Amino acid sequence: MAEEVKVLRTWSSPFALRIVWALKLKGVEYETILEDLSSKSPLLVQYNPVYKKVPVLVHNGKAMAESLLILEYIDETWKQKYPLLPEDPYERARARFWAKFSDDKVLPSIWDAFTTQGKEQEEAIMPVMENLKLLEEELRGKKFFSGETIGFLDLALGWLANLVSMFEEITGLKMIDEETFPLLVAWIHDFSHVPLIQETWPPRDRMLTKFRAMREPYLAAARNHLPK
Amino acid sequence: MAKSDVKVLGAWPSPFVMRPRIALNVKHVDYEFLEETMGSKSQLLLQSNPVHKKIPVLIHADKPICESLVIVQYIDEVWTSGPSILPSDPYDRAVARFWAAYIDDKWFPSMSGIARAQGEEAKQAAIGQVEEGLVLLEEAFGKCSKGKPFFGGDRIGYLDIALGCFLGWLRATEKMNGVKLLDEAKNPGLCGWAERFCSNGAVKDVMPETDKLVEFAKMLFAKFKAPAST
Numbered sequence: 001m002a003e004e005v006k007v008l009r010t011w012s013s014p015f016a017l018r019i020v021w022a023l024k025l026k027g028v029e030y031e032t033i034l035e036d037l038s039s040k041s042p043l044l045v046q047y048n049p050v051y052k053k054v055p056v057l058v059h060n061g062k063a064m065a066e067s068l069l070i071l072e073y074i075d076e077t078w079k080q081k082y083p084l085l086p087e088d089p090y091e092r093a094r095a096r097f098w099a100k101f102s103d104d105k106v107l108p109s110i111w112d113a114f115t116t117q118g119k120e121q122e123e124a125i126m127p128v129m130e131n132l133k134l135l136e137e138e139l140r141g142k143k144f145f146s147g148e149t150i151g152f153l154d155l156a157l158g159w160l161a162n163l164v165s166m167f168e169e170i171t172g173l174k175m176i177d178e179e180t181f182p183l184l185v186a187w188i189h190d191f192s193h194v195p196l197i198q199e200t201w202p203p204r205d206r207m208l209t210k211f212r213a214m215r216e217p218y219l220a221a222a223r224n225h226l227p228k
Numbered sequence: 229m230a231k232s233d234v235k236v237l238g239a240w241p242s243p244f245v246m247r248p249r250i251a252l253n254v255k256h257v258d259y260e261f262l263e264e265t266m267g268s269k270s271q272l273l274l275q276s277n278p279v280h281k282k283i284p285v286l287i288h289a290d291k292p293i294c295e296s297l298v299i300v301q302y303i304d305e306v307w308t309s310g311p312s313i314l315p316s317d318p319y320d321r322a323v324a325r326f327w328a329a330y331i332d333d334k335w336f337p338s339m340s341g342i343a344r345a346q347g348e349e350a351k352q353a354a355i356g357q358v359e360e361g362l363v364l365l366e367e368a369f370g371k372c373s374k375g376k377p378f379f380g381g382d383r384i385g386y387l388d389i390a391l392g393c394f395l396g397w398l399r400a401t402e403k404m405n406g407v408k409l410l411d412e413a414k415n416p417g418l419c420g421w422a423e424r425f426c427s428n429g430a431v432k433d434v435m436p437e438t439d440k441l442v443e444f445a446k447m448l449f450a451k452f453k454a455p456a457s458t
Contacts, residue, residue: 050330050364062319069325076318089305090291096298101279134279 005030008044008056010037012202012210014159015067016055021155022071024196026078068099071152084152098138098145099156106131107159113175114167114211115218121173132181135160139183143190154191161188162201163211170212234259237273237285239266241444243336243393244296245284246434250389251303253430255310297328300389314386320372321386324379327368328390335361336394339409342401343445351405358409365391366415373417377424384428392425400441 005023007030009016023030035044035054047056047063056063057070059077064070075084085092109131112124135157138145145153164176165188178185191197234252236259238245252259264270269281276285276292286293286302293302304313314321338357345351372379372387379387402409412419426435436444 059319064319064322064326066326066329069322069329072325073318073322076321089302090288090293092305093293093298093302096301097293097295100295100298 003029004058004060006033006058007031008033008035008047008058009054010035012207013054014162017158017162017200017202018067018155019055019057019070019074020200021158021197022074022084024200025082025084025150026074027081028074028078068103068156071155075152084146084155086146086151095146095151095153095156098135098153101131101134102157102159106135106157110164110167110175113173114171115215117219117222120222121171125173125175128175129180132176132184136181136183139187144187150191150194150197154187158191158197160184161191161197162207164188166204166208166211170208170215232260233289235262235287236260237262237264237270237276237287238283239264240436241441242283243397246393246431247296247389248284248286248299248303249434250384250393250430251300251313253434254313254384254389255303255307257303257307257310297332297390300386304386311383312385313380313389315380323368323372324385324387324390327365327372327379327387330364331390331394335365339394339398339401342405343449355405355407355409359411359414362410362415362418366418369417369421373421378421384425384430388421388425392422392431395422395426396436396438396441399438400445403438403442404445 005028007016007019007023009019009032011034020032033041033043035041037054040052044054044056045052047058048054048065051065053065055067055070056065057073058064059073064073071084085095105127109124109127113121113128116124142148144150145157160176168174168176176184176188192201234257236245236248236252238249238261240263249259249261262270262272264273264283272287273283273285274281276287277283277294280294282294284294284296284299286299288302288306293299300313315324335358338354338361341354342351342358345354368387369379373381376382378384379391384392398409401407410419410422425431
């Protein structure tokens with residue numbers, strides 16, 4: 001059966017990486033279509049008219065958007081190899097709950113801390129610490145969020161393993177330190193060293209340049225509001 | 229199954245709380261509805277949802293499940309002998325989940341934006357956003373229902389529940405602002421669907437009356453405009 005699987009993504013999108021990881025874990029062949037979000041292709045607009053964002057998965061001509069639900073689609077379609085979500089409904093609910101927490105709370109709080117300075121940043125770091133503490137608790141007694149091997153929730157939280165150290169380098173602010181978050185630090189190490197994951201990290205230098213550039217307008221705006 | 233084995237923590241005005249209640253009704257599962265008091269959070273709620281401290285929470289055999297759409301999926305996966313809530317085809321499921329997420333991330337916030345709008349111009353802009361969303365949802369209804377009565381086909385399903393729970397508040401918003409949001413001319417499919425949804429057996433006992441919601445909203449506004457008290 002000829003399966004046609006395409007992934008519309010950018011070179012840097014952490015959300016698109018989730019899809020790449022899932023497809024690789026399942027051994028699914030796919031074609032990458034690289035997008036430039038500053039000049040969106042007609043294909044992207046056609047496949048994701050509501051948000052015009054990446055990633056988009058196109059399977060035999062059917063397009064879908066939103067990375068977490070694409071992960072569920074991948075899990076339900078390629079069932080034979082490497083289940084991503086657990087079997088038990090209660091554990092599945094927990095995985096979905098924490099994946100949502102990642103995107104609704106953790107990421108925005110870390111972004112706020114990344115894009116602020118001084119007093120504002122001190123205030124922004126507090127919810128980050130609270131959110132990270134909850135994730136630390138979730139890891140108790142487990143190697144990965146999904147258990148002995150990586151699964152849905154690790155893929156959902158994988159962006160932490162990639163982006164946080166970069167944000168720390170750019171801002172000089174330590175967010176995930178070994179003393180406070182020993183389990184998270186261990187998880188970041190173990191997750192990053194899964195060969196499949198390691199080979200997909202986008203080039204670090206390029207990412208650092210990109211995020212420094214993304215941070216600049218926020219800092220400039222803050223400077224313009226400061227009284228002389 | 230003993231009635232007390234399944235509990236829903238919630239409050240009657242909350243559209244999010246309606247979702248698990250409708251889902252349990254679809255599955256013909258008895259449950260105990262534990263109503264939270266306005267303005268205070270019970271110990272049970274704080275214990276069951278320590279992360280967000282929000283309703284709804286489903287407590288099943290003493291295990292808490294939080295986040296309304298996560299709960300609905302849980303209900304679908306546990307009570308498999310009842311009618312299915314999510315579609316069976318993985319692509320249809322992805323589409324249903326997409327629109328449900330759109331409703332929570334974009335459409336419902338635009339609707340609550342109407343109440344928050346300061347001044348007539350802002351209000352009109354907010355109303356415009358809601359109407360644009362309804363045009364998208366009308367199109368989604370056409371594609372998902374494929375000519376049948378509901379997003380889920382012959383029976384109400386995940387996306388019906390995700391959107392339908394807001395119909396009470398939609399009508400209340402129309403009444404309080406003197407506007408027609410769901411319009412027969414612009415959204416004929418959704419108008420017919422809305423009536424069918426509200427009169428559905430799994431829905432009608434948990435959908436609050438529009439007038440009661442208007443009263444409740446007025447009380448909320450009065451409370452927020454009053455001088456702060458603990």
